Amino acid sequence: MGLIAFVTVIFLVLGVVGYFVGVYNGLVQVRHNVDKAWANIDVLLKQRHDELPKLIDTCKGYMKHEQSLLENITKARTSFLNASSIEDKTNAENALNKSLKTLFAVSENYPDLKANQNFLQLQGRVSGLENEIADRREFFNESVTIFNVRIQQIPDLFIANMLAYKIRPLLEISKEETQDVKIQF
Amino acid sequence: MSGSEEKGLVALGAGIIFGAVAFFKGFKVRDKKRLIENIPTSTVRGMAVGLVEVKGKANPVDQPLVSHFSKAPCVFFRYTIEELRSSGKRSRWVTIASYSSSNYFYLEDDTGKVFVDPLSAELHLQVDREFSSAFGGKAKPEFLTGLTELGIDPKGFLGVKKSLRCAETYIAPGDLIYVIGSACPAVSGEFSECGHENLCIRKDNAPIFFISDHSEKELLKNLGRQMILMLYGGPILTVVCLFLLIALYFRQYL
Numbered sequence: 001m002g003l004i005a006f007v008t009v010i011f012l013v014l015g016v017v018g019y020f021v022g023v024y025n026g027l028v029q030v031r032h033n034v035d036k037a038w039a040n041i042d043v044l045l046k047q048r049h050d051e052l053p054k055l056i057d058t059c060k061g062y063m064k065h066e067q068s069l070l071e072n073i074t075k076a077r078t079s080f081l082n083a084s085s086i087e088d089k090t091n092a093e094n095a096l097n098k099s100l101k102t103l104f105a106v107s108e109n110y111p112d113l114k115a116n117q118n119f120l121q122l123q124g125r126v127s128g129l130e131n132e133i134a135d136r137r138e139f140f141n142e143s144v145t146i147f148n149v150r151i152q153q154i155p156d157l158f159i160a161n162m163l164a165y166k167i168r169p170l171l172e173i174s175k176e177e178t179q180d181v182k183i184q185f
Numbered sequence: 186m187s188g189s190e191e192k193g194l195v196a197l198g199a200g201i202i203f204g205a206v207a208f209f210k211g212f213k214v215r216d217k218k219r220l221i222e223n224i225p226t227s228t229v230r231g232m233a234v235g236l237v238e239v240k241g242k243a244n245p246v247d248q249p250l251v252s253h254f255s256k257a258p259c260v261f262f263r264y265t266i267e268e269l270r271s272s273g274k275r276s277r278w279v280t281i282a283s284y285s286s287s288n289y290f291y292l293e294d295d296t297g298k299v300f301v302d303p304l305s306a307e308l309h310l311q312v313d314r315e316f317s318s319a320f321g322g323k324a325k326p327e328f329l330t331g332l333t334e335l336g337i338d339p340k341g342f343l344g345v346k347k348s349l350r351c352a353e354t355y356i357a358p359g360d361l362i363y364v365i366g367s368a369c370p371a372v373s374g375e376f377s378e379c380g381h382e383n384l385c386i387r388k389d390n391a392p393i394f395f396i397s398d399h400s401e402k403e404l405l406k407n408l409g410r411q412m413i414l415m416l417y418g419g420p421i422l423t424v425v426c427l428f429l430l431i432a433l434y435f436r437q438y439l
Contacts, residue, residue, distance in 0.1 A: 004428055011208065011420040018212050026219045033223060040233040135231025135296065142225030150223075 021135065024159050030147045034168055037140040038086060041133060041171075045080070045093065048129040052077050055122045059103065062113035067108060072099045090171055137171050144168045190433070197430040204423030211415030216409040217393055221365060221401065230296035231439035232373075232384060238365040240401075243301075243356045249332055252355040254331040259395075260290035261303050262355035263310070265387055266337065267390045269348035278350070282335055290356075292364055300371050301364055302387035309397035309404055310354040317350040362398055367391035388396070389400075425428070 018156050063070065076096035083089040104123060107113050114120075123139035148167050224238045225401060228414075232239065243260045252262040263285040267278040291298040316331075318324030318339050332339050340349040356362060367389035388394040397404050 003431065004424060007427055008420075008424055011423070014208075015416070015420070022212065022215055025216070026223065029220070033225075036233075036235065043233075043409065046303070091358050094309060131296075132230055135228045136214055139225055139227045139231050 020155075020159070024163075027150060027156060027160055027163065027165065030143070030150050030177055031165065033143045034140070034147050037143040038135065041136045041140055041180070042089075043131055044133045044136060045089070048126060048133070049077055049080060051122055051126055051129070052139055055103075055119075055126065058116060058119045058122060059113065062110045062116070063106070066103075069099060069106065072102065086171075087169070097130070100130075141170045144170050193433065194430070197426045197433070200426035201313045201423050201430070204419045204421070204426065206419070207415045207422070208419030209372050211412055211419060214412045214415060218405060218412055220393060221395075221405060221408070224365065226401070228296040229292070229294050229299045231325045232299065232368050234368050234370065234384070236365070237386065238258060238401075239292055239294065239299065239364075239369045239386070240361070240363050241292045241298075242358075243360050243362045244291040244293050244298070244356055244358050246289050246291055246300070249358050250288060251315075252353060253284070253334070254327055254351060254353045255314060255355070256327065257313075259355035259357050260360075261288070262286050262352055262353065263308065264353040265350060266332070266335075267349075282337060283351075289385070292362060296345045299368070300383075300385035301366075302385055303389070303396055305388040306366070306396045308354070309395060309399055310356065311398055312355045315351065316353070317348075318346055319348045320362055333398055356396075356398060360398055362396060363404065364396050364398075365391075366394035 026177060056073060056083035059066070059070060073096065076092055076099055080089060083092050102157060104127075107119070107123075147165075150156050151165045151167070188402075208344060221238070224236060226238045227233075229241065245260045249258040249260060250262060251257070252259050253264055254378045255323050261281075265283040266281050269276055273411070283353060285303070287302075287304045289300050289302050292301050299419055316325055318328060318329035320330075322338065324346075329339055331351075337349075339347055364386055366386045368386050369382045369389050371383045371385040394403070399407075
């Protein structure tokens, strides 16, 4: 009978240890998922920022009266490049998105620019990247939600506290970005 | 010790080992389940290289394949043929042929399409057609044709029909599928440029590679059941077998 009790205890101990190892590994995994999801957005943001100087150069020749708009894009790009935290990058991105939306809307007033192949190609590329960024942003938010829920659930909560895991903020779209661009003629 | 007691001892020993192995494998199933739970579903357009989970419609890259027995157009098919073989009083089903197609296909959602390489995938597919042939029964002609094409004679000794059974599974174009695996750049020159970002989901170094025509929820439910059975059932089986083994030993020698 002693042997049966011993085997039962061994299974119980292994079960408990295995359970907590699993919880720990799971938490590490969800944290990495969040970091990876952000890194995947960052890659696309950088790709888009690389396209911006070319876009501005192309527009400069045609949009002589839109200097402030082009400057805003340059400023937003610079502030993005200087930003280090996710929050700062998000703010810079929101400002840039707004300016780009206005740029593409205003370009309708410049038929010569609209006929420029280089501009059309850059517009297509930037818009394509924007769609990909939007998808990845959604993915990032889902990863953060999974992480936030996990670290607040019992028993994950105890291990998350030991690992000093904190709730991560979601990427939110600014109110201005969700509104339509007003074009003034 | 009689022959039946000896067999009993062997069975109990096997039960102890089987229970312990099931217990440890249960942790692996638990890890797999957690991994699926922890990865959000991405759109094809938003996919990045690495472990991804995507849902969408299956579509052929070029012309659809034709499943071997049902002759249905599909993007993937698999079949297993088994034969009932007897030795003494016992009989068991033995796999005599099996095949899984390895052609790439597309997974398509509202945002784009991506290649899927089904090689080495863990498949969770519903069986679409089942065929059988046995002595006195009438086998379906497509089953007999399929067997002949494979060089399998449905008749055995003295022309008596063999007991054969076959399960065929296929993914038809337009079927909704769930895939979790490693997204890698598709080998350039291997395909046309039509796939989004020209990525391909395959086994690669991914800890899991599932292709399923069930929903993620169903898949998790199945894994959950498997996990509970292994993590709880395994130790119970080991302890019970051990108890019986000791009881048998005491009855025998004390």
